[in-house]
Amino acid sequence: MAALDKPPPAAEDGPGSGGERGILEGLRRLEGNDPRESGCRIGCGAGFSSDRLGPAVDLLAEGGLDWLVLECIGERTMAFGHRDRRRDPNAGYNPLLEARMRALLPLCRRHGTRLLSNMGVANPRRAAERTVEIAGELGLRGLTVAWLEGDEVTDLLGPQVPSCEGDPAGEARGGLIAANAYLGIEHLLPALATGADVVLTGRVADPSLFLAPLVQRFGWAADDWDRLAAGTLVGHLLECGMQVTGGYFADPGRKEVPDLARCGYPIAEVTADGGAVITKLTSAGGLVSTATVKEQLLYEVHDPSAYVTPDVIADFSAVTVEEIGRDRVRVAGARGRPRPGRLKVTLAFDGGWLGEAGVSYAGINALARAELAREILKERLVRIHGLACPLRFDLIGVDSLHGTAGVGPVRTEDVRLRVACRSRDRREVELVLWETEAILTCGPAGGGGFRGRITESVTTASSSLPREAVRCRVEVLET
Amino acid sequence: MSRRVRLRDIAHARAGDKGNTSNVSVWIEDPAHYAAVLRQLTPDRLRREFPRLLRGPVEIHALPHLRGLNIVMREALEGGVNRSLNLDGHGKSWSYLILRLEVEVDEPLKTRCR
Secondary structure (H helix, E strand, O other), X not given: OOOOOOOOOOOOOOOOOOHHHHHHHXXXXXXOOOHHHHOEEEEEEEOOOOOOOHHHHHHXXXXXXXXXXXXXXXXXXXXXXXXXXXXXXXXXXXXXXXXXXXXXXXXXXXXXXXXXXXXXOOOHHHHHHHHHHHHHHOOOOOOEEEEXXXXXXXXXXXXXXXXXXXXXXXXXXXXXXXXXXXXXXXXXHXXXXXXXXXXXXXXXXXXXXXXXXXXXXXXXXXXXXXXXXXXXXXXXXXXXXXXXXXXXOOEOOOEOOOOHHHEOOOEEEEOOOOOEEEEOOOOOEOOOOHHHHXXXXXXXXXXXXXXXXXXXXXXXXXXXXXEEEOOEEEEEOOEEEOOOOEEEEEEEEEEEEEEEEEEEEEOOOHHHHHHHHHHHHHHHHHHHOOOOOOEEEEXXXXXXXXXXXXXXXXXXXXXXXXXXXXXXXXXXXXXXXXXXXXXXHHOOOOOEEEEEEEEEEEEEEEEEEEHHHOOOEEEEEEO | OEEEEEHHHOEXXXXXXXXXXXXXXXXXXXXXXXXXXXXXXXXXXXXXXXXXOOOOOEEEEEEHHHOEEEEEEOOXXXXXXXXXXXXXXXXXXXXXXXXXXXXXEEOOOOOOEO
């Protein structure tokens, strides 16, 4: 879980809440110099469920944003949301919603910025109700919160779970936790059209969270595929937060990023023709360059000429990336083809239990001692106890992450033996942890630092549904 | 005169994952090196370099105007993030698997990437 970078500001101006800048920005707007008038300024204030909060506060305070988007769902967090809601009907939304709303809502109100987020995860209604409660506690009268439901399609699938990619053996059948369709702008736009200050959703295609505000603002037609592709490009570049402003990029001595500890979230300045500049606050650390933008351009993309979303099939193969100033990069040239007729669906299955345990060896002959510990554990777990569940042994510092690829080994005198396993029988996982801990006194000399943990495992697979089968509903709440 | 260099000295890269498919985009800094890299970094070579890891088809998409290429490796994540027992189930570090490969290029310029 991410720690907060700074305490959330109070409802009144506190240190670092940007009050003075807010006044300056208000003056700029009165003088007709509001950067928002000529285009649309969208910021991304979270690129995954546990992303930082402090830089989102700064972005809202100083960014002059029309919209702040928080993208907070991954395949795992979606599934865990469903599991949380099963245990407690009031849970299942993003665990950081409370902290984020307390810090951001007062600034949204002050700067006239609307907030759009998929922090509803598996319970958008409760996320919206909680947001309204928080707004009330903050004294924000008349704040409106719209929530969108309809992405959860578990009931639509019926008793027969469809065949899906990622589950070739069909092993997961029967343990279906939930299925969610990726919604797009056709589902989001009615929620935005309510004019609500905050819009909360469950599963939505990530770029659609950014495209929808642009379509609403500029009135792009539902079949203006090139503009929809241009907006999708903006969304794709912003959806992972700092991955376009210097995060996931630095390689000391080779790729330097200034002040990465204070890295800022991205801003897109978009015009009605779909042109866009990717930038960040000048006061924030990080880097926006052709290199950071190019790396993000193909992040999780397969064929660059066919990036499929619910809204458009975007062709990024002729996109241009041009540095037009310090930390300012212009992107253009996305093209689009008609959207697909089916919506992607992710199915989450109960994957049993994941166990991980480790002990470390350091100093003279550390590698040989760690290897001996590994052999002893294999002998005990597989041959003596007869465990048949998937087991993996790594020597961290020698051949772990790239071990399967056949890289290594390297020389080191600081090695950690890691044991990982997955099983539907929790007792088997507990046995792996027990045996690994016992290696401290029953194994090689000088082993220390045992840690072990057991977590619930969720496996996922993909399928699809006809677009028409998915029905959505919007409701608006108010403080 | 040509020489062997690690890709990391002339290019930068980023890894992403979707299900059990990994993609690594590789960006060559000097236009003079692009054609040579594209010629030498083939699907066949990648499967030969990492036979135990790359169990499925490998495709390479070129973006010449950006000096980029996108390596798409199916069934290359030991089951994917929700199934793999690898510490790095996303394959976030696969970019550095690619960057350690050597290619033959004309005398390289040492550049810092920006």
